[in-house]
Amino acid sequence: MSEQDRPAPVDNPSWLGRRVELRIESVAHGGHCVARHEGRVIFVRHTLPGEHVLAEITEDRGGSFCRADAVEVLASSPDRMPPPCPYAHPGGCGGCDFQHVALAAQRGLKAHVVAEQLRRLAALEWPVTVEELGSGAPDGNERAGLGWRRRVRFAVAPDGQLGLRAHRSHTVIALDHCPIGAPGVGDSSVLGARWIGVDEVEVAADDEGEVAVLSHREVPVRQSRDRKHHAGKQHGGKQHAGQQHGRGTRTRTSTEHVAGPELLRYSAGGRHFEVSAGSFWQTHPRAADVFTEQVLAAAELAAGEKALDLYAGSGLFTAALAGAVGPSGQVLGLEAAGGAVHDAASNLAALPWARVRRAAVTGAAVTAAVTELDGVAVIVLDPPRTGAGREVMSAMLSAAGGSGPARPRAIVYVACDPAALARDIRTATDEGWQLAGLRAFDAFPMTHHVECIAVLRPVA
Numbered sequence: 001m002s003e004q005d006r007p008a009p010v011d012n013p014s015w016l017g018r019r020v021e022l023r024i025e026s027v028a029h030g031g032h033c034v035a036r037h038e039g040r041v042i043f044v045r046h047t048l049p050g051e052h053v054l055a056e057i058t059e060d061r062g063g064s065f066c067r068a069d070a071v072e073v074l075a076s077s078p079d080r081m082p083p084p085c086p087y088a089h090p091g092g093c094g095g096c097d098f099q100h101v102a103l104a105a106q107r108g109l110k111a112h113v114v115a116e117q118l119r120r121l122a123a124l125e126w127p128v129t130v131e132e133l134g135s136g137a138p139d140g141n142e143r144a145g146l147g148w149r150r151r152v153r154f155a156v157a158p159d160g161q162l163g164l165r166a167h168r169s170h171t172v173i174a175l176d177h178c179p180i181g182a183p184g185v186g187d188s189s190v191l192g193a194r195w196i197g198v199d200e201v202e203v204a205a206d207d208e209g210e211v212a213v214l215s216h217r218e219v220p221v222r223q224s225r226d227r228k229h230h231a232g233k234q235h236g237g238k239q240h241a242g243q244q245h246g247r248g249t250r251t252r253t254s255t256e257h258v259a260g261p262e263l264l265r266y267s268a269g270g271r272h273f274e275v276s277a278g279s280f281w282q283t284h285p286r287a288a289d290v291f292t293e294q295v296l297a298a299a300e301l302a303a304g305e306k307a308l309d310l311y312a313g314s315g316l317f318t319a320a321l322a323g324a325v326g327p328s329g330q331v332l333g334l335e336a337a338g339g340a341v342h343d344a345a346s347n348l349a350a351l352p353w354a355r356v357r358r359a360a361v362t363g364a365a366v367t368a369a370v371t372e373l374d375g376v377a378v379i380v381l382d383p384p385r386t387g388a389g390r391e392v393m394s395a396m397l398s399a400a401g402g403s404g405p406a407r408p409r410a411i412v413y414v415a416c417d418p419a420a421l422a423r424d425i426r427t428a429t430d431e432g433w434q435l436a437g438l439r440a441f442d443a444f445p446m447t448h449h450v451e452c453i454a455v456l457r458p459v460a
């Protein structure tokens, strides 16, 4: 069961605000559990399979699907525990959705979701276990699944206090600490300050404990009179949350570096990386190292081979692949963000047979890259939550270049959304490939998120 597959809303008497007793069934993609009432499906927060709860309907999407919050647990699961975060309650911070679940059981729920997505969207029965990463945090947080998150983007409340938004709401819940935040992030002094004139404040820590602070502000996009008139009638584009630019004014994010180093330092796979404070790096302190090891093991590259690294960021996997193929090989990364591409150039300086190019990953870009490399042995991809999509998948699956191999012998897919992964795997299996391996990691304890690394190979 998945929320995005529910039918579109239809006119119906609203259930909003109703309280209903529910028997909780399984966990769904997105971390909420499924229950049924009078023929409707209800996605219920803060529950566990097998529980009996009193829940309040918080959203009625008409027809067949509602959302609800458990307001009283009438019969609780043995996997339930008191949330270690004081802000994790109905109406509280919407950041973590598994605070009420024992850590081992969180991994069980995530395994269920990954397996279910593979079954529903890829027509595959695949046994899934979610592996623990720990947190690397001192003082017992490691065991508790706390203290791991090295980058948090806090929202700013109207009075300037920092916090995180309530679930599916613009309301900012002010925080004086964030228990899942790493040292210097969850207890950052920025949380005690008042932030006037900015919309969000981002705090990021590196391996050396250095902490950078960035502020983000939505500013109106300058447009010609004609374009302004046109844009006012459109629904697309990022809309400003405040009043001063009027409703419907298109905005862009203006980012300012406020404190700490401009470059954060990390190590993974035995290499050192410098990453601009605003660029992507794996949030969990163990993730970069563990994922690099997994990607290399799955790629099985030999000296002199060629590889493609899609959505390459600051060159984490590009560097590891370059180490595997050596100077007689070649690795090309594609990445859309200019800052990350700039960082990758420095991070790959000692590996001149590897580079990251600034490019959006599209089917055409993948085909062009494979042709330029004259064939590739392995393609690694680590897309954002939306996944690669059919066009990019098809370009990878049919990649052929000049005198190179007819198609890659493996695609190593690093995925932060199991539904997107399952859809992309389905594209692969439809086109004569098979899922050859999958490992799942608990890189986001206390939340429903899970990271998977899947290996696809052509059917012999």
Ligand SMILES: C[S@@+](CC[C@H](N)C(=O)[O-])C[C@H]1O[C@@H](n2cnc3c(N)ncnc32)[C@H](O)[C@@H]1O
Pocket: 280, 281, 282, 311, 312, 313, 314, 315, 316, 317, 334, 335, 336, 337, 340, 359, 360, 361, 362, 382, 383, 384
């Ligand atoms: C999950 S991160 C992975 C980065 C890198 N593999 C790592 O582990 O550090 C995804 C990256 O994809 C980039 N990205 C997002 N959409 C993209 C697109 N359409 N084309 C190219 N890169 C994109 C983001 O800027 C980000 O750096």
